[in-house]
Amino acid sequence: MALPPLGIPYDDAAIFTDLYQLSMLQSYYREGMEGEAVFTLFFRKLPETRNYMLAAGLDPVLEYLETLHFSGEALAYLESTGRFEAAFLDQLTGFRFTGSVRAVAEGTPVFPHAPILEIAAPIAEAQLIETLLINQITVSTILASKAARVVEAAKGRPVIDFGTRRAHGFDAGNKAARSAYIAGCVSTANVLAGKLYDLPIAGTMAHSYVEAWKDEYEAFRHFVSLYPETVLLIDTYDPIQGVENVIRLSRELGDGFRVRAVRLDSGDLAELSKEVRRRLDAAGLNAVEIVVSGGLDEYRVADLIAADAPINGFGVGTRLTTSSDAAELDIAYKLAAYDGEGRMKLSPLRKNLPGAKQVARVEEDGTAVRDIVCRDTETGFGRPLLETVMIDGERTDAGRRSLDQMRETARTEIARLPAPLRELAPAETPYAVVVSDELTRYTDAIETELSAKT
Amino acid sequence: MALPPLGIPYDDAAIFTDLYQLSMLQSYYREGMEGEAVFTLFFRKLPETRNYMLAAGLDPVLEYLETLHFSGEALAYLESTGRFEAAFLDQLTGFRFTGSVRAVAEGTPVFPHAPILEIAAPIAEAQLIETLLINQITVSTILASKAARVVEAAKGRPVIDFGTRRAHGFDAGNKAARSAYIAGCVSTANVLAGKLYDLPIAGTMAHSYVEAWKDEYEAFRHFVSLYPETVLLIDTYDPIQGVENVIRLSRELGDGFRVRAVRLDSGDLAELSKEVRRRLDAAGLNAVEIVVSGGLDEYRVADLIAADAPINGFGVGTRLTTSSDAAELDIAYKLAAYDGEGRMKLSPLRKNLPGAKQVARVEEDGTAVRDIVCRDTETGFGRPLLETVMIDGERTDAGRRSLDQMRETARTEIARLPAPLRELAPAETPYAVVVSDELTRYTDAIETELSAKT
Known part of the structure; x- marks a missing residue:
């Protein structure tokens, strides 16, 4: 038994997930909740000893999404736990990832609150994959x-x-x-x-x-x-x-x-x-x-x-x-929309930006000066960082970068960072990440709507 | 493709190793160096925020040693690098681990400089396995x-x-x-x-x-x-x-x-x-x-x-x-004997104790008071911690502990530690690890002998 190219054992990967994902999935199936969900993956805070994070780990994630299935052995284990109904386990037999992925290229410097990756997929699919997605993006991003x-x-x-x-x-x-x-x-x-x-x-x-x-x-x-x-x-x-x-x-x-x-x-x-x-x-x-x-x-x-x-x-x-001086990163994967409507948490300090989004890197004289997080329908701010790397479960060309291309991305993108961010010492002025006016208005509207409902 | 029980993909594990191990192996084969080596695995220093480490990761190591082989795919890769001679690759085809392992039980609190595990095997076998052994004992011990x-x-x-x-x-x-x-x-x-x-x-x-x-x-x-x-x-x-x-x-x-x-x-x-x-x-x-x-x-x-x-x-x-406050541990795996003779490094701060060893835990009124590192032939100091878990490549009964047994070991062994070591704050007095007189004399003799030769 040898590992597939990206190190994820296919037949086990589907259950490399938190139990709550499967508990929720069973409820979604039973309730017939098949609407499309948008989830955003991002981190909230740079470690004190980092001026930027270098995004990595996308390719293992895409390989996982392409091959995602429940093996007979995995299903037998789930059945043995007594937590799942036969009808649900039957449905898992045919489970595949059919959604779309937009992501920044591996080797791109990334900053707090700006999306690194967004998933759009039926909610059960988008939910199940959370654990492995965070795990793989985390290890590669921390170490890169x-x-x-x-x-x-x-x-x-x-x-x-x-x-x-x-x-x-x-x-x-x-x-x-x-x-x-x-x-x-x-x-x-x-x-x-x-x-x-x-x-x-x-x-x-x-x-x-x-x-x-x-x-x-x-x-x-x-x-x-x-x-x-x-x-x-x-x-x-x-x-x-x-x-x-x-x-x-x-x-x-x-x-x-x-x-x-x-x-x-x-x-x-x-x-x-x-x-x-x-x-x-x-x-x-x-x-x-x-x-x-x-x-x-x-x-x-x-x-x-x-x-x-x-x-x-x-x-x-x-x-x-x-990366023992900064061995953890608080990568989150948050529901941003369900069935066409924006979604967010309201917990103090844990709010997230609703809806499908884009990140634009604004450069002046070849140097990055700020990232703008905007709605995915907005354009004209700067160079968009999120590329469509998977559509309907299939990789696009942008989802098939070679490691040498990623290495070249890292070289050129790091070279474009403001000089203080490339120093080892903490930069006095953190890199600016701003939210577009339109996304701010949308966020406020969703927050008002949700506050009224709870 | 599903993972074997302990998470190590058998067909890849042999080359989950540092290239220098294979470079050395080829030289050992060519020079006919087949003498038995003893290697000792230990760590030199507790992280500042730990009063003890809880040993773990032995079972994955034993599973690896039992199944160790070079797959056809691994051999083809090695050949493709152009670094290895055909005769050497042929010899790797039949490579197995035929040595013995003595180790502390998973769940045992361990301290600097005291052996956690010792391998006795033909030098090529004992050398190849270093990378995976350290990797697996490290992750499990840090996290436990x-x-x-x-x-x-x-x-x-x-x-x-x-x-x-x-x-x-x-x-x-x-x-x-x-x-x-x-x-x-x-x-x-x-x-x-x-x-x-x-x-x-x-x-x-x-x-x-x-x-x-x-x-x-x-x-x-x-x-x-x-x-x-x-x-x-x-x-x-x-x-x-x-x-x-x-x-x-x-x-x-x-x-x-x-x-x-x-x-x-x-x-x-x-x-x-x-x-x-x-x-x-x-x-x-x-x-x-x-x-x-x-x-x-x-x-x-x-x-x-x-x-x-x-x-x-x-x-x-x-x-x-x-374990982000203590995400690294300086576990070393050092040659302690070759062909019956004690071996050690003499580099400043990097010396290691030569020869096959034992660790004895000395207890008074049910509380551990010190560990004594001695030659493996010495007895009578206290409860020996290193058990023989594998002989000639086969596990012994002591090498087949259940996870619940390990958990019980942890519970009872931690309960026997001095109270200050169980506090979250750093203990004012670190746990004592002393070297027996006989091992001290042996170490001095080997050091004198080696200093004369270099």
Whole structure:
């Protein structure tokens, strides 16, 4: 049993949902409520350490919607719970997603309250998918957003995803690699992610390899005999002895020495990289690069670059794949319309914008200055971000972007952000998201109407 | 395609690994290095907001080890990378895990530097599995540890996992439910987790259900006609109006009214729950319980209980399933012996304890007072925590614990911890983990030997 391309096991996906979705579905079926619902996916608040989020995770969602069905095994489980009537389970047998999806392209910077995705579908379909949609957009968006910061900090030097082991589980390990690539990382250590997403993969040796040999020099010599252009990890015992062992190997091998780089994984990376560079250069090994790893994040990468550390590449692990400084995002998926009428919650601080919407990015001199959230029928504000990616359950061309296209979207869209938003420190002035006059009037009207009814 | 019980897709799992593992494997094969390696899995440091970690994730690891193989598709991918020789790929065709595993039971509180798991296997096997082992133990241990705090804070009132949507991806959503149950949560909203792990599932209605109807009263009336003993969500528009609608419904239905509880999901939950309780009681609905949700974590739960809020149960989401205050854990998996000889790293701050080890928990008057890390041949210190869970690739009885057994382990082992460790605040005195004299002497001897060689 192998995973499908986007990592969602099709036969289980339909019940990767909260029980309340199925409870509601059974009621909708019984009551004959088949009207079209519009749901909007958005987040309410940026984490304190983020100036923007980089939208990601749409492709897994579309793959899920295209393949959505209840397997016999899933139906048997639902029946075994005693919570569902036979007639309802029968109806689930033929359940498919027949709706439409509009969404921002993966790799687009997004901001609070602006829709990232909107679903229009019969209410049962639109409701069931909530849990998986939020789950998948959340993990990819959180991890892409973190990766974008690390890539920014590295100022063009390559960043490699080393963090599969520390990600929150199997899917997160794969999605981390995918999201990192969208955000501009050059490769991943994760072999399965390489296979699933056709990503460049990277990785040579661990400390355990060095330790398994009788000494470090023997380890290097044997590894290089198999991989002449490898990267040698030099800090298992002592990084200075390590680089001296590399130099000794270069003398033994002469013209046959083609080692591409050395890696430092601990200690004071700024100081060590300078000393290692000095020793490599003194030995004529100017072409041998230095890559570093070990507890890195965007702040440490920025510090190393500020210290003029002669580092050619960064392997970033735990922080990249957990986004531990901002590991949660309050993505919500709210009913915005049912059967043609606007809908919203009125709970304090939890109100949402009713109706089908669009987001327009307004740019001046090539720089984004604000996003305008408007009704989907409004035009003329700026560049619309929500594209139709699925109609009647089928992907459109806009729903079939390649990972390299998403990566290019991220590169160009991030470059258009105001400079303070690209800094690691919190921007003094948050990016402006404004609601159009027409949507404001519509929201007020719906709110008045609902307040009268409750 | 459905997931196997523990959520690891067998045909992909072998290449859910870092590329360097396979690079090292190819070298080990070529050099004929088939000696037995001992690797130790442990973490170096508690997160600042944790007094202990609750070990979890062993069962998925054992399932993976039992089924480990390279599928034809995985081998074809490896071949396509051009990094591997045909002879090596041939050898991978027959690759299986034939080693032994000793591990602490899931549900055991664990501390820095003490082994959580040790592997003894031919070095290639022990090396390949590192990435998945760390990944799976990490996600389950982080999430079980968080859940244990929430359960502790709730002081016996039920805690339900509501956080699948916010977990980091598909696997994390399922493992969160499993880990939460081990830690003492009573149920999960995640239907697939219910099926995979035979967990109690829970969930009734969302705000969108209420909004889809013409008004809240109609929504309640229709929902209750299908689910008489349900939980009604009362804060879509206004929680006081919401509870009044419940009371109105009770009058309409008379003896047919069997609603079990109302749910509040926003606002000042302490004040609202008191007002809702007062109104329910005044209407004679003393049996109707109040459950709350919405941005809860252990601190908010503790505050609500300290405020004497009349709350009967807590639905906890995002914070439970992301552990966002402590979303990373520096779990390491280090070579401790090769071919019968102790091995260790000497990098500053990264040294590890060599050789096969045991952890003994020393208890006085039923309270754990310290853990002693010793050589695996030592006895007599206290209760040994590492059990043999797999021999020659086959699980032992100790490797076949049920989830309810793990939950009972968590309950009894947490109860034995010193009281300050069970508080939410950081304990002033951390739990003591000491290294036995014999292991200290052995470590010093190995360090001296290695320092001489490098």
